[in-house]
Amino acid sequence: MPSNACVWRAISDYVPTGIEANMTKNTTTSLDAATPIVIVGHVDHGKSTLIGRLLHDTDNLQEGKVAQIIESSKKRGLKIEWSFLLDSLQIERDQGVTVDSTRIPFNLAGREYVIVDAPGHRQFLRNMITGAADAEAAVLVVDASEGAREQTRRHAMLLHLIGIRHIIVLLNKVDLLDFDQAKIEAVQHDVTDLLTRLDLKAAVFVPASARDGDNIAARSERMPWYTGPTLTEALVAVPSPASRAELALRLPVQDVYRFGDKRYVAGRIERGRVRVGDTVVIGTQKTPARIASIEGWHTAPQVSAYAGQSVAVTLEPDVIPDRGDLLHHRETAPVEASRVRTRLFWLRQEPLRVGESFRLRLATAEHAVTVTAIESVVNLDDLTENPGEEVPPEGFAQIILSASENIQFDPFTPGTTDGRGVLVDRQQRIVGGAPLVGAAEIAPGEKVIHPSASHVSVQDREQVKGHKGAVFWLTGLSGAGKTTLARAAENRLFAAGVDVTVLDGDTLRAGLCSDLGFSEADRTENVRRAAEVARILRDAGQVVLVTLISPLKSDRELAARIIGEGFAEIFVDAGLDVCEQRDPKGLYAAARAGKISSFTGIDAPYEAPQSPALRVETGAQAVDAAAGELVSFVEAAVRADAGQRKRG
Numbered sequence: 001m002p003s004n005a006c007v008w009r010a011i012s013d014y015v016p017t018g019i020e021a022n023m024t025k026n027t028t029t030s031l032d033a034a035t036p037i038v039i040v041g042h043v044d045h046g047k048s049t050l051i052g053r054l055l056h057d058t059d060n061l062q063e064g065k066v067a068q069i070i071e072s073s074k075k076r077g078l079k080i081e082w083s084f085l086l087d088s089l090q091i092e093r094d095q096g097v098t099v100d101s102t103r104i105p106f107n108l109a110g111r112e113y114v115i116v117d118a119p120g121h122r123q124f125l126r127n128m129i130t131g132a133a134d135a136e137a138a139v140l141v142v143d144a145s146e147g148a149r150e151q152t153r154r155h156a157m158l159l160h161l162i163g164i165r166h167i168i169v170l171l172n173k174v175d176l177l178d179f180d181q182a183k184i185e186a187v188q189h190d191v192t193d194l195l196t197r198l199d200l201k202a203a204v205f206v207p208a209s210a211r212d213g214d215n216i217a218a219r220s221e222r223m224p225w226y227t228g229p230t231l232t233e234a235l236v237a238v239p240s241p242a243s244r245a246e247l248a249l250r251l252p253v254q255d256v257y258r259f260g261d262k263r264y265v266a267g268r269i270e271r272g273r274v275r276v277g278d279t280v281v282i283g284t285q286k287t288p289a290r291i292a293s294i295e296g297w298h299t300a301p302q303v304s305a306y307a308g309q310s311v312a313v314t315l316e317p318d319v320i321p322d323r324g325d326l327l328h329h330r331e332t333a334p335v336e337a338s339r340v341r342t343r344l345f346w347l348r349q350e351p352l353r354v355g356e357s358f359r360l361r362l363a364t365a366e367h368a369v370t371v372t373a374i375e376s377v378v379n380l381d382d383l384t385e386n387p388g389e390e391v392p393p394e395g396f397a398q399i400i401l402s403a404s405e406n407i408q409f410d411p412f413t414p415g416t417t418d419g420r421g422v423l424v425d426r427q428q429r430i431v432g433g434a435p436l437v438g439a440a441e442i443a444p445g446e447k448v449i450h451p452s453a454s455h456v457s458v459q460d461r462e463q464v465k466g467h468k469g470a471v472f473w474l475t476g477l478s479g480a481g482k483t484t485l486a487r488a489a490e491n492r493l494f495a496a497g498v499d500v501t502v503l504d505g506d507t508l509r510a511g512l513c514s515d516l517g518f519s520e521a522d523r524t525e526n527v528r529r530a531a532e533v534a535r536i537l538r539d540a541g542q543v544v545l546v547t548l549i550s551p552l553k554s555d556r557e558l559a560a561r562i563i564g565e566g567f568a569e570i571f572v573d574a575g576l577d578v579c580e581q582r583d584p585k586g587l588y589a590a591a592r593a594g595k596i597s598s599f600t601g602i603d604a605p606y607e608a609p610q611s612p613a614l615r616v617e618t619g620a621q622a623v624d625a626a627a628g629e630l631v632s633f634v635e636a637a638v639r640a641d642a643g644q645r646k647r648g
């Protein structure tokens with residue numbers, strides 16, 4: 001079907017998003033063919049030396065590399081330092097010589113492997129989610145003379161979290177224990193204990209000296225008592241990644257194209273096979289259809305296609321699926337749930353809290369989801385999973401994502417693309433790796449909510465309005481001029497075409513917050529409600545001017561957290577003496593007379609902002625000038641980015 005070139009261009013242009021894009025960026029072939037192995041271990045336990053030694057002993061080093069290592073070692077007065085190999089690979093990477101930044105391919109007994117290198121702890125965490133989570137097996141390197149250490153525990157925890165199935169423990173540096181069987185077995189015992197606590201089981205323990213090559217590719221003559229495999233034998237015994245073609249069919253719809261009287265449903269088969277004549281079920285609507293034909297790029301129509309192939313199928317009847325719908329066979333349906341348990345790796349700089357909403361990308365599908373529970377947060381220091389209010393940056397947690405519609409997925413399985421969700425924020429930035437582990441059951445008595453999110457994009461709103469949404473939080477004493485300023489600015493901004501709303505304390509307290517007084521708790525609740533409303537208006541693209549005394553720093557921080565991006569604190573600054581002298585509502589006089597209590601500045605505190613985004617001096621300045629300052633600040637903040645985005 002050459003006339004359909006653009007269908008195929010569209011398919012071949014398709015780059016899997018998020019994690020998968022990172023994961024397959026340089027490994028599209030290796031993911032299918034090679035066995036990924038991640039090598040982890042406490043610093044100085046011999047990971048780099050092991051990689052160098054392994055590549056050398058399995059004849060996987062380029063010509064000249066060995067000579068180079070010998071030369072560098074000699075220069076430093078050392079015998080031969082295998083870890084220099086990794087250093088030299090690192091230098092090449094830094095210089096951009098090697099394309100592949102985290103993967104070292106090697107060949108063993110005719111089988112392809114790829115070492116997933118994890119240079120530092122932080123990168124390691126990231127890699128585990130963005131790149132290495134597909135590792136089929138792990139080699140956990142433990143210095144036998146030191147035993148399991150802090151990072152050994154962390155790494156073991158990570159292997160547990162990402163579900164690595166095959167673990168080889170390399171007890172390294174056994175020469176330091178004089179190859180003594182009893183001593184080595186004692187270490188093995190300790191490591192077994194650690195793994196058992198994490199529900200992990202080592203496939204094999206290999207006592208070795210990576211530096212000298214004992215039990216790496218050749219059997220050590222210095223440990224005749226050891227009858228198990230060498231490291232290379234253990235690697236050969238790692239099961240091959242399961243063939244994705246043998247799994248149940250999953251064809252996520254990438255797009256639907258119409259040519260003449262035919263409609264083509266295009267996508268890449270993630271797993272399984274599809275044949276002409278098969279009946280498939282489409283998406284959560286479960287519309288049945290028959291595969292009428294399977295078309296290929298520059299090939300004759302096919303009778304069947306399998307995992308990894310990009311295809312365009314025609315359906316009978318001619319139904320129109322949506323992008324993201326999954327085509328599957330009826331008898332092997334994916335999990336379907338609107339509440340999904342997720343093993344999250346959080347990448348954003350600010351912590352994650354319940355109530356935040358994102359897009360969940362899953363293959364070609366996108367779902368609006370809200371974090372409705374943080375079930376546990378992993379403490380990476382002691383490997384415990386504890387209840388938590390928030391997930392710190394680079395933290396792991398088990399959370400529940402709720403959507404307003406059903407999500408179809410296969411639970412996350414290492415080595416496959418199953419369940420690899422990615423959380424994306426309003427600005428399309430990836431903020432978390434979110435492997436979906438299963439449907440979340442409803443706990444008895446639980447408050448179950450499924451917030452929905454707008455389908456109108458932030459960019460589209462900005463385009464139409466000509467500015468972005470933002471919240472300007474005006475804080476200051478009663479009588480400082482918050483309301484006066486905001487109302488004056490509202491007039492001017494509106495005249496300039498800005499969609500602007502003022503949320504004023506007195507006004508809110510007449511309605512939404514009429515149940516609240518002026519105790520600290522009530523003021524906090526007042527601030528929270530105003531911030532939530534402001535967030536909704538901001539999300540709808542409006543410029544919101546909030547005028548609340550909001551006397552406490554902690555309350556303003558709460559507002560900033562609720563609102564997130566686009567929050568600016570404005571200090572409307574007039575001294576207490578000025579405000580009291582003005583006393584536009586007679587409240588200071590009433591407070592002095594004891595008619596009202598807990599009045600800010602008199603018998604309740606006001607904590608002035610230390611570093612506001614803008615300070616407007618309203619003590620001596622005229623209203624007009626002060627409002628001008630605010631208007632300029634707002635205009636600059638909401639127009640600049642919107643313009644850039646338009647151009648982009």
Ligand SMILES: Nc1ncnc2c1ncn2[C@@H]1O[C@H](COP(=O)(O)OS(=O)(=O)O)[C@@H](OP(=O)(O)O)[C@H]1O
Pocket residue numbers: 477478479482483505506509518522523524526527547548549550551585587596597598599600604
């Ligand atoms: N005890 C006491 N303390 C402070 N303010 C009082 C009090 N009693 C009534 N008022 C009136 O309520 C307005 C302040 O409401 P806010 O919602 O801005 O206050 S807060 O942010 O919750 O602290 C405030 O409005 P502004 O003068 O515009 O600030 C007053 O009109």
Ligand SMILES: Nc1ncnc2c1ncn2[C@@H]1O[C@H](COP(=O)(O)OP(=O)(O)O)[C@@H](O)[C@H]1O
Pocket residue numbers: 476477478479480481482483484485547572582584617618619620621622623624626
């Ligand atoms: N530069 C200024 N900015 C704002 N208000 C000012 C300024 N100079 C004098 N005022 C007066 O101060 C009073 C502020 O009252 P208001 O706006 O209700 O304060 P708040 O909302 O902070 O309680 C008004 O009477 C206003 O006319």
